Amino acid sequence: xxxxxxxxLTTYVINLIEREDRLSSILAQFANRPEFNLKIRRxxxxxxxxxxxxxxxxxxxxxxxxxxEDVIVICxxxxxxTKSYTSKFFFDRIFEAYDxxxxxxxxGIGGFNYAVPVSEDLLWIDYFWCTxxxxxxxxxxxxxxxxxxxxxxxxxxxLSVISxxxxxxxxxxxxxxxxxxxxVTKQSDDNPDNINEYFRVTESRISVYNQIFRKYKSYNQxxxxxx
Amino acid sequence: MSKIRYCSLEIPLEELNGNxxxxxxxxxxxxxxxxxxINIRTSDTPESKIWTHLQDExxxxxxxxxxxxxxxxxxxxxxxxxxxxxxxxxxISSQFDPEILLGGAGWFSAAIEIRNSLFWVEHFRGAHFVVxxxxxxxxxxxxxxxxxxxxxxxxxxxxxxxxxxxxxxxSQSADALIEGEFHMHQGYFDSxxxxxxxxxxxxxxxxxxxxxxKVRQFFITN
Numbered sequence: 001x002x003x004x005x006x007x008x009l010t011t012y013v014i015n016l017i018e019r020e021d022r023l024s025s026i027l028a029q030f031a032n033r034p035e036f037n038l039k040i041r042r043x044x045x046x047x048x049x050x051x052x053x054x055x056x057x058x059x060x061x062x063x064x065x066x067x068x069e070d071v072i073v074i075c076x077x078x079x080x081x082t083k084s085y086t087s088k089f090f091f092d093r094i095f096e097a098y099d100x101x102x103x104x105x106x107x108g109i110g111g112f113n114y115a116v117p118v119s120e121d122l123l124w125i126d127y128f129w130c131t132x133x134x135x136x137x138x139x140x141x142x143x144x145x146x147x148x149x150x151x152x153x154x155x156x157x158x159l160s161v162i163s164x165x166x167x168x169x170x171x172x173x174x175x176x177x178x179x180x181x182x183x184v185t186k187q188s189d190d191n192p193d194n195i196n197e198y199f200r201v202t203e204s205r206i207s208v209y210n211q212i213f214r215k216y217k218s219y220n221q222x223x224x225x226x227x
Numbered sequence: 228m229s230k231i232r233y234c235s236l237e238i239p240l241e242e243l244n245g246n247x248x249x250x251x252x253x254x255x256x257x258x259x260x261x262x263x264x265i266n267i268r269t270s271d272t273p274e275s276k277i278w279t280h281l282q283d284e285x286x287x288x289x290x291x292x293x294x295x296x297x298x299x300x301x302x303x304x305x306x307x308x309x310x311x312x313x314x315x316x317x318x319i320s321s322q323f324d325p326e327i328l329l330g331g332a333g334w335f336s337a338a339i340e341i342r343n344s345l346f347w348v349e350h351f352r353g354a355h356f357v358v359x360x361x362x363x364x365x366x367x368x369x370x371x372x373x374x375x376x377x378x379x380x381x382x383x384x385x386x387x388x389x390x391x392x393x394x395x396x397x398s399q400s401a402d403a404l405i406e407g408e409f410h411m412h413q414g415y416f417d418s419x420x421x422x423x424x425x426x427x428x429x430x431x432x433x434x435x436x437x438x439x440x441k442v443r444q445f446f447i448t449n
Contacts, residue, residue, distance in 0.1 A: 100446060114435060114438065114439060115337075116339070116340075116439055116442045116443050116446070117339065118446045124442055124446070126438065205337065208337050208349060209337060209339060212337075212339050212341070212347050213339060216323070216339075216341040216347065
């Protein structure tokens with residue numbers, strides 16, 4: 001596990017009891033990755049999938065708070081690690097984002113509006129789509145629990161609007177596996193192939209930001225952190 | 228310092244609803260600018276004709292010209308315009324081998340602030356204050372205009388290195404909206420919804436850039 005040997009990050013995995021295929025898939029993703037301490041949240045289907053997801057995120061946060069966790073990962077069962085994932089790269093980004101006051105750090109997103117590169121591997125984003133693999137820091141726990149919501153809630157939207165300090169790792173360390181249906185959104189269910197395209201296009205957009213940041217960074221006043 | 232050639236395609240003043248901040252009103256008596264004012268009627272001037280004006284302007288430039296300023300019809304200078312600031316950013320941007328420096332934009336895709344008040348931009352709309360550098364001259368002269376082309380997008384796709392001043396020094400008059408809808412390629416948006424650019428978009432772009440600038444400043448100072 002390279003320089004982060006011994007670290008074990010509490011990682012909540014949300015999975016519907018009826019989705020054995022997804023459970024097998026996500027367990028396979030974390031096999032032989034001792035840096036993650038998995039807590040599987042097996043849950044019953046909510047009549048509104050997105051509300052069910054949010055309420056399970058709330059359960060995870062409450063659990064993290066009661067266990068005095070400093071930082072956690074919340075993960076949906078369609079998360080897939082990319083080839084860019086390494087333990088060292090990921091943990092370095094967790095520390096780096098923490099130093100920058102980040103509330104939520106995503107391992108990969110399906111869309112955003114605006115971005116500001118804050119280092120060679122991190123971008124601040126104003127808004128994001130998809131929550132299949134997100135790091136959440138303790139100072140943000142209570143704000144999540146306190147956020148009002150109703151039956152129209154979507155986790156990515158609500159997290160986007162209650163935090164002004166959201167970041168994404170580049171290159172992505174996570175994308176959504178396309179099971180051909182979604183338990184959360186109807187749009188994804190109607191157009192299952194879109195999800196692959198959303199991630200591809202979004203990573204392509206972010207690559208542009210990253211390239212430009214690297215190209216002009218000698219003229220930039222940021223001092224990227226080194227670990 | 229030699230005067231900067233400023234090619235301003237202007238609609239008659241009576242069509243500007245009394246707004247007098249058009250380039251010729253502010254720059255005509257300047258010691259810094261060599262103003263080429265071409266009066267046209269926006270409503271009946273096809274974009275292809277404006278492209279021809281642009282090519283003619285390039286052909287008429289002195290051989291040692293390093294850059295000139297092009298203003299599409301309906302350009303207005305903002306209250307943030309001043310000569311000193313323009314010259315300062317011409318100087319700063321010159322180290323990045325620019326092809327285009329914009330005084331404002333009605334729309335842009337990705338934008339990154341690489342120096343205080345100077346953004347790199349991916350693509351833009353709005354050609355109401357465009358500094359065109361020498362390395363663009365041949366590209367423009369060699370490129371023909373076809374139906375459906377627009378001046379701003381043509382310039383945007385021709386130029387590889389584009390920069391944008393913020394706050395804007397130029398905007399467009401309400402009488403010279405960029406009409407129509409267009410689709411950006413390569414999925415710059417999450418949907419394929421057309422992007423309609425109008426005068427209010429200069430305000431929207433200002434809002435977007437202000438957020439990006441504020442965020443950058445936050446991370447620099449924290």
